[in-house]
Amino acid sequence: xxxxxxxxxxxxxxxxxxxxxxxxxxxxxxxxxxxxxxxxxxxxxxxxxxxxxxxxxxxxxxxxxxxxxxxxxxxxxxxxxxxxxxxxxxxxxxxxxxxxxxxxxxxxxxxxxxxxxxxxxxxxxxxxxxxxxxxxxxxxxxxxxxxxxxxxxxxxxxxxxxxxxxxxxxxxxxxxxxxxxxxxxxxxxxxxxxxxxxxxxxxxxxxxxxxxxxxxxxxxxxxxxxxxxxxxxxxxxxxxxxxxxxxxxxxxxxxxxxxxxxxxxxxxxxxxxxxxxxxxxxxxxxxxxxxxxxxxxxxxxxxxxxxxxxxxxxxxxxxxxxxxxxxxxxxxxxxxxxxxxxxxxxx
Amino acid sequence: xxxxxxxxxxxxxxxxxxxxxxxxxxxxxxxxxxxxxxxxxxxxxxxxxxxxxxxxxxxxxxxxxxxxxxxxxxxxxxxxxxxxxxxxxxxxxxxxxxxxxxxxxxxxxxxxxxxxxxxxxxxxxxxxxxxxxxxxxxxxxxxxxxxxxxxxxxxxxxxxxxxxxxxxxxxxxxxxxxxxxxxxxxxxxxxxxxxxxxxxxxxxxxxxxxxxxxxxxxxxxxxxxxxxxxxxxxxxxxxxxxxxxxxxxxxxxxxxxxxxxxxxxxxxxxxxxxxxxxxxxxxxxxxxxxxxxxxxxxxxxxxxxxxxxxxxxxxxxxxxxxxxxxxxxxxxxxxxxxxxxxxxxxx
Numbered sequence: 001x002x003x004x005x006x007x008x009x010x011x012x013x014x015x016x017x018x019x020x021x022x023x024x025x026x027x028x029x030x031x032x033x034x035x036x037x038x039x040x041x042x043x044x045x046x047x048x049x050x051x052x053x054x055x056x057x058x059x060x061x062x063x064x065x066x067x068x069x070x071x072x073x074x075x076x077x078x079x080x081x082x083x084x085x086x087x088x089x090x091x092x093x094x095x096x097x098x099x100x101x102x103x104x105x106x107x108x109x110x111x112x113x114x115x116x117x118x119x120x121x122x123x124x125x126x127x128x129x130x131x132x133x134x135x136x137x138x139x140x141x142x143x144x145x146x147x148x149x150x151x152x153x154x155x156x157x158x159x160x161x162x163x164x165x166x167x168x169x170x171x172x173x174x175x176x177x178x179x180x181x182x183x184x185x186x187x188x189x190x191x192x193x194x195x196x197x198x199x200x201x202x203x204x205x206x207x208x209x210x211x212x213x214x215x216x217x218x219x220x221x222x223x224x225x226x227x228x229x230x231x232x233x234x235x236x237x238x239x240x241x242x243x244x245x246x247x248x249x250x251x252x253x254x255x256x257x258x259x260x261x262x263x264x265x266x267x268x269x270x271x272x273x274x275x276x277x278x279x280x281x282x283x284x285x286x287x288x289x290x291x292x293x294x295x296x297x298x299x300x301x302x303x304x305x306x307x308x309x310x311x312x313x314x315x316x317x318x319x320x321x322x323x324x325x326x327x328x329x330x331x332x333x334x335x336x337x338x339x340x341x342x343x344x345x346x347x
Numbered sequence: 348x349x350x351x352x353x354x355x356x357x358x359x360x361x362x363x364x365x366x367x368x369x370x371x372x373x374x375x376x377x378x379x380x381x382x383x384x385x386x387x388x389x390x391x392x393x394x395x396x397x398x399x400x401x402x403x404x405x406x407x408x409x410x411x412x413x414x415x416x417x418x419x420x421x422x423x424x425x426x427x428x429x430x431x432x433x434x435x436x437x438x439x440x441x442x443x444x445x446x447x448x449x450x451x452x453x454x455x456x457x458x459x460x461x462x463x464x465x466x467x468x469x470x471x472x473x474x475x476x477x478x479x480x481x482x483x484x485x486x487x488x489x490x491x492x493x494x495x496x497x498x499x500x501x502x503x504x505x506x507x508x509x510x511x512x513x514x515x516x517x518x519x520x521x522x523x524x525x526x527x528x529x530x531x532x533x534x535x536x537x538x539x540x541x542x543x544x545x546x547x548x549x550x551x552x553x554x555x556x557x558x559x560x561x562x563x564x565x566x567x568x569x570x571x572x573x574x575x576x577x578x579x580x581x582x583x584x585x586x587x588x589x590x591x592x593x594x595x596x597x598x599x600x601x602x603x604x605x606x607x608x609x610x611x612x613x614x615x616x617x618x619x620x621x622x623x624x625x626x627x628x629x630x631x632x633x634x635x636x637x638x639x640x641x642x643x644x645x646x647x648x649x650x651x652x653x654x655x656x657x658x659x660x661x662x663x664x665x666x667x668x669x670x671x672x673x674x675x676x677x678x679x680x681x682x683x684x685x686x687x688x689x690x691x692x693x694x
Contacts, residue, residue, distance in 0.1 A: 015508030156503035156602035213633035216655030238659035255503035285559035312585035
C-alpha cells in the first residue's frame with residue numbers, strides 16, 4: 001500500500017506472533033504510514049495480512065527490500081536481524097530490532113521510551129527493542145529508582161509461550177487438545193526450539209528459557225540482568241532472575257523482590273508507580289484485585305499489584321508485574337520507539 | 348477390613364484428593380494396617396475405595412468413628428479437624444492432621460520426619476502435617492542449614508491446582524475442555540473457594556492462594572514463613588514467600604533464593620543436598636536436566652535443580668524445587684509421620 005503522507009515502513013517477520021502484532025499496532029496507533037511493506041522468509045511469502053482495510057501480501061525479503069524504506073520493524077529472530085539489519089541500514093533505513101542480536105552493543109540504544117527514550121538521540125540507524133520480560137520489569141523499576149533508588153532486584157518469571165513464537169503457541173494448543181482427548185503429542189518446540197531435548201508445556205512449567213550459560217544461569221536470565229542495567233543506566237545494579245515458562249498463551253508475570261536504597265512506605269511506592277506513564281497499579285487485596293495474564297492480554301499497559309513490604313528487610317518490597325509480552329514486551333514497545341523517533345526527527 | 352496384625356487406622360476425608368492418596372500410600376508403603384476405616388462427610392459416605400485388594404465403603408464420620416482406632420490421618424479441612432480431632436484424641440487415637448488448624452500451636456509438633464522427626468517425642472495425641480509448599484522447601488533448606496547456616500530465604504511458588512483439592516482439579520479440567528471447544532465456563536473455585544471473586548486458572552496464573560492478611564501477604568505465604576521457622580527450629584529466620592497458582596494438576600515448583608551464613612561452592616551444596624534423605628538432585632544444565640511437575644507427579648522424593656551462585660551476593664544461591672504436592676506435600680508425609688511414630692512407639 002502507498003496512499004498517505006507519512007513514513008515508508010517495512011515489517012520483517014510479519015507473519016510471526018510479534019510481527020502480526022506489529023502490523024496491528026501500527027494501525028491501532030494510527031502511526032503515519034505512507035506505505036507498508038510486509039517481509040518474511042520465502043516460506044511465508046504470499047501470506048495475506050490485513051492493514052487499514054486492505055489485504056497486504058507478504059514478500060520474501062531480499063537485497064532490495066529496504067530501498068526507499070524509512071523505518072523497518074524487525075522481528076524475525078537474531079540470525080535474520082544479523083543478515084538484514086546491515087542491508088537495511090545501508091539503504092538508509094532506521095531499523096527497530098526486536099531480536100537480541102544487537103541489544104548489548106554500546107552504540108545501539110536499547111529503548112523503552114518511557115524510561116530512556118532520550119537514549120534514542122545517539123543511534124546509528126539501529127535501535128534495539130528489549131526482551132519481553134525486561135520491558136515490563138524496567139517500567140516498574142524506573143519510578144522506584146527515581147524516587148527511592150534501587151539496591152538489588154530478584155525476579156522469578158511466569159512467561160507465556162507466545163514469547164517463544166507462533167510455533168510454541170501452536171505446540172501448547174496441540175498438547176491441550178490431545179490432553180482433552182486423552183492422548184499426548186511429542187513436544188518439539190519448548191523449552192528451546194533448537195535445543196536437543198524438548199518437554200511438554202501443557203499442565204507443566206519449565207524452568208528453562210533459552211540456552212544455559214557456564215554458571216548455570218540461562219541466556220534469558222542474563223538478558224534480564226544486562227538489559228535492565230543498560231536501560232536503567234545502572235551497570236552495577238544487582239539483578240538476579242529465574243525465568244520459567246508456564247502454560248499461558250499471552251501475558252508474562254513476574255514475582256519481584258526489590259531492595260530500595262531508602263526505606264519507603266507502600267502508599268508512597270504506589271504513588272510513584274501510578275505517576276509513571278503506561279504503568280497501572282492494580283492492587284486491592286480486600287477486593288482480590290491484582291493483575292493476571294488473562295486480564296492483561298491485548299492491553300498495552302504494565303500492571304503492578306501485590307505490593308507489600310518485606311517483613312524482615314526494612315528496604316525490601318515485593319510485587320507482581322503482568323504485561324502482554326507481545327505488546328509492551330515487543331510490538332507496542334517497537335511502535336512506541338518508532339513514535340519517539342518520529343517525534344524527535346520530525347516532531 | 349480387619350484381618351492383619353498392626354494398627355487400627357482411620358482416614359478422615361478419604362474421598363478428597365489427598366485422602367485418596369493417603370489410602371494408596373498406606374498400601375504402597377505396606378504400613379502395618381490391622382483395620383482401615385474410611386471416613387468422610389455424610390455427602391461422600393457410601394463411596395467405595397480400593398485398599399489391598401478390597402473395596403472399602405466410606406462411612407459418615409460420627410462421635411464413635413474413632414473408638415478402637417489407634418491412628419487417624421485427617422485431611423478434611425480445618426473446620427472438620429477442629430471438630431473431630433478432639434473426639435479422636437479423647438478416644439485414645441493419635442491424629443496426624445493435614446489441615447492448618449493446629450500447626451502453629453506450641454504443643455502440637457509439626458513434622459517433616461527427615462527434618463525434625465525427633466520433635467514427635469512431645470506430642471499430646473495431635474501431630475500436624477505441614478502445608479504442601481512448606482514440606483518440600485524445608486527438605487531442601489535443612490541440609491543447607493546444617494552445613495552452611497541460613498541467613499534468609501525468598502521464594503516464589505508455582506503451585507498445582509490439586510493443592511486446592513479435587514474441586515479445583517475438576518475446575519481446571521472443565522475450563523480446558525471448554526477452551527478446546529471454543530467455549531468458556533464461569534470460575535467458581537479458584538483462587539479460594541469461599542472468597543467473593545473467582546478467576547479462571549486455565550491458560551492463566553493467579554497470584555493468590557488463600558485469603559489476604561492485613562499487610563498484603565496471603566495466609567499461604569505466611570504459612571510458608573511460620574511453618575518453615577517452626578520445622579527448622581529457626582524462629583527468626585527471614586522467610587519471604589510469593590505464592591502463585593499455575594494451571595498444573597500435580598506438582599508444586601518453587602524458585603528459591605537463599606542467603607547462606609557462609610559462602611559455599613555449588614559442588615558442596617549439591618553434595619549436601621544429595622546426602623539428605625528423600626532429596627534428589629536433578630541438575631545438569633548441559634543435558635537440560637532439571638525437575639518439572641510432569642516429571643515429579645506420582646513420586647515421593649523432593650527434586651532440586653537449577654542450582655547456581657548469585658552473581659552479586661557471595662553467600663547467595665538460587666535453585667528450583669519440585670515435588671508432588673499430594674504425596675510429599677501431604678499424603679506421603681502423613682504416612683511417613685505415621686511410620687516414624689510407629690517406630691518410636693513400638694519399634
